[in-house]
Amino acid sequence: MADDDTLEFQLPDVEFDDDSDVCPKCFGAGVIVVEEGGVRYAKPCDCLRDRRTQRFAALRVPSRYQHCTLDNFTVAEGQSDPSLLAAHGLARRFVDQYPAVEAGLLFMGPFGVGKTHLAFGILQELVLTKNVRCRWCDFSELLAEIKQGYAGNAFDEHALLHPLVEAEILMIDDLGSMKIRDWTLDLLSYVINQRYINKRLVIATTNFLDEPSSAYEVLGEFARRDETLADRIGPRLRSRLLEMCKTVLMQGGDWRRERTQPNLLRHI
Ligand SMILES: [Zn+2]
Known part of the structure; x- marks a missing residue:
């Protein structure tokens, strides 16, 4: 040398x-x-x-998503939508520029376009290349855990919520998959607000759109859902998240189904 x-x-x-x-x-x-x-x-x-590697193992990524990296995010030939390319580009830029990024990412789009793939791909790269302390949770599992905990006698609220507040990056998968209200909403709002105050970023995925009426023409079937993200998680939490995250709209055919036909795939 x-x-x-x-x-x-x-x-x-x-x-x-x-x-x-x-x-x-x-x-x-x-x-x-x-x-x-x-x-x-x-x-x-x-x-x-x-x-x-140990830190990545500690993330406990479900086996279904363990292979998910930004490099192997693929879409079917002829089915690719510009929004998927754009989403992939934003995910890549987020990782490359981290920690010099101001906002998290909120991946919005129908089932099967690869939102969770990109979100886990970001976590994997941040942990393995930048040693970032990441955590993730599945939205409905988290709510179930909170409810189950409260039903028992010795629920340690701090033990459950503190790691979600303290993680450098928190990824919430399938935001709004259950309707949230009352005290469960209070607890989740507490987590998000604490992160907001401490300028800690959130990455999230959701099948729910922000404004279905205006997006109807753009997103077709997807926007036929009557409910918006605000209907599912409440207007206040929704606006706080939109303040903290850049919205990344993704649309296209069923990405998971297309992935099972490798001859149709191309890397993006
Ligand atoms: Zn050493």
Whole structure:
């Protein structure tokens, strides 16, 4: 390695995980100095990759979505809609520019266009390439968990909600899949408002549109739904989320069905 190259070497972010054993090679610095051909230079320690892999495993991504990356997001030949290309581009830009991004992303569109694929693809890249502390939750599972917890005697509200507030990035999948009201809405609003106050980003997916009447012509069948996102999660939470996230409309045929015919696929 030439001296000039050595000078241009970028040190990775130093990472300290309180709960991990200190690496005997780099003592937690994440970088080691090696000598090659008489030239000493710094390089990332192997433990960096291991720590990121562990962090990704801790995300507990469902097996159905574990393969989802931004690179393998595909749409069927002839079926591709410009909105899918645009959504993929926005997801890619979000990851590339992170943490220098101001707003999260709210992927809106019908079942099967790949909203969840893109959302998990973003999480995977952020964890593996930038070591971002991400968390995700399925909207209806979260509500069920809250309700179940309250039905029991020893519900630890803090233990359930605190991680959702504290995560650097929170992804909420299938927002509005259940109608939310009363105290469950209060709890979720608390999580989102705390994140808003602390400028922590949210990524979400939803099958519900914001304004079905005006979007009807654009989205066809999808907009025949009578209910809007506000009907499902309440107007206040909806406007807070829209304030925090860039809306990304996605439309097209059933992406999941098309994916089962690989000869029709092309990478975008
Ligand atoms: Zn190390």
